[in-house]
Amino acid sequence: MKKWFLVTAVAAAALAVSGCGGKDGKLDKGQVVASVDGDEITVFELNAEVQASQVPPGTDRKLAEQLALQRIIERKILVKVAREQKLDKTPAFLIQQRRADELILATMLRDKIASGIAQPTDAEIAQYQTAHPDRFAQRKIYSIEQIVFPPPGSADKFKQFAPLKTLDQLAAKLTADGVQFRRAPSQIDTAALPPEIAGKIAALPPQEMFILPSQQGLTANVITGVTIQPLPADQARELALNSLRTERFSKAADAQLNERLKKARASVKYQPGYGAPPQLNGAPAPKDGGNAPAGGN
Numbered sequence: 001m002k003k004w005f006l007v008t009a010v011a012a013a014a015l016a017v018s019g020c021g022g023k024d025g026k027l028d029k030g031q032v033v034a035s036v037d038g039d040e041i042t043v044f045e046l047n048a049e050v051q052a053s054q055v056p057p058g059t060d061r062k063l064a065e066q067l068a069l070q071r072i073i074e075r076k077i078l079v080k081v082a083r084e085q086k087l088d089k090t091p092a093f094l095i096q097q098r099r100a101d102e103l104i105l106a107t108m109l110r111d112k113i114a115s116g117i118a119q120p121t122d123a124e125i126a127q128y129q130t131a132h133p134d135r136f137a138q139r140k141i142y143s144i145e146q147i148v149f150p151p152p153g154s155a156d157k158f159k160q161f162a163p164l165k166t167l168d169q170l171a172a173k174l175t176a177d178g179v180q181f182r183r184a185p186s187q188i189d190t191a192a193l194p195p196e197i198a199g200k201i202a203a204l205p206p207q208e209m210f211i212l213p214s215q216q217g218l219t220a221n222v223i224t225g226v227t228i229q230p231l232p233a234d235q236a237r238e239l240a241l242n243s244l245r246t247e248r249f250s251k252a253a254d255a256q257l258n259e260r261l262k263k264a265r266a267s268v269k270y271q272p273g274y275g276a277p278p279q280l281n282g283a284p285a286p287k288d289g290g291n292a293p294a295g296g297n
Contacts, residue, residue: 036076037080041076049071049072050064053068110249113249113253114252117245117248118248120240120245124244128240128244134190134199134202135191135198136191140189142225145224146183146220146221147181147221149170149174149179149219149220150179151213167209167220185224201223207222207223208223
């Protein structure tokens with residue numbers, strides 16, 4: 001039976017900063033680092049800018065702060081110009097502002113949950129590596145022939161792929177349906193796969209086609225070769241650490257939010273044509289930010 005598995009270089013503008021800070025024209029050195037036309041920039045705002053810029057390791061902290069401060073200054077000047085032109089009163093701004101507020105709050109909720117998770121110990125990290133050899137000591141690099149194509153719009157259309165056994169058959173089906181696709185050699189690294197998916201791929205018969213979701217849509221794959229490349233020790237430890245953190249975050253988030261999400265979603269009222277998409281082949285819809293394949297027979 002066929003198996004169907006379903007972070008910049010910084011360029012700072014040389015802008016002059018006026019010295020008119022507080023009411024007496026002086027800056028509070030304890031918290032305020034600069035002022036633009038009376039609009040004060042605090043050290044907290046500066047620290048947030050530095051953190052968001054993802055400064056490369058080894059970068060001089062003071063230089064990073066200076067560059068970040070220039071970005072804030074330039075942004076505040078541009079914002080003032082935009083407000084003078086009343087762009088902050090337009091529907092487009094209000095929509096983007098609401099979206100930004102929601103993203104920030106959702107991220108803060110995730111960070112709050114993550115802050116309460118116990119960090120994995122060295123023993124737990126080592127145990128995780130031993131339990132998942134396909135990602136570490138027996139990591140495989142699969143050479144594959146691959147077709148990348150957009151997901152079908154319904155479960156019924158997806159089921160039409162079930163009888164197809166080869167990439168040629170899939171290519172013919174997609175061509176007949178007028179669906180654009182890309183076919184080319186590629187690779188799959190088992191270190192980047194969820195353990196359960198790596199195990200399913202390893203158990204496939206030779207030349208068996210399997211489908212995985214990707215950021216581009218869906219990929220149909222056939223293995224043409226395999227190489228064993230154990231993950232270097234430092235990379236293995238980092239991968240195991242991050243994997244354990246992700247697992248613990250998922251469990252904590254599920255425990256705190258699943259029931260609330262279930263009840264809230266049940267009360268959502270959709271206008272015709274805007275309902276939730278069908279779940280293809282019984283597979284759960286991908287979670288936000290996740291790229292793990294979904295399995296099915």
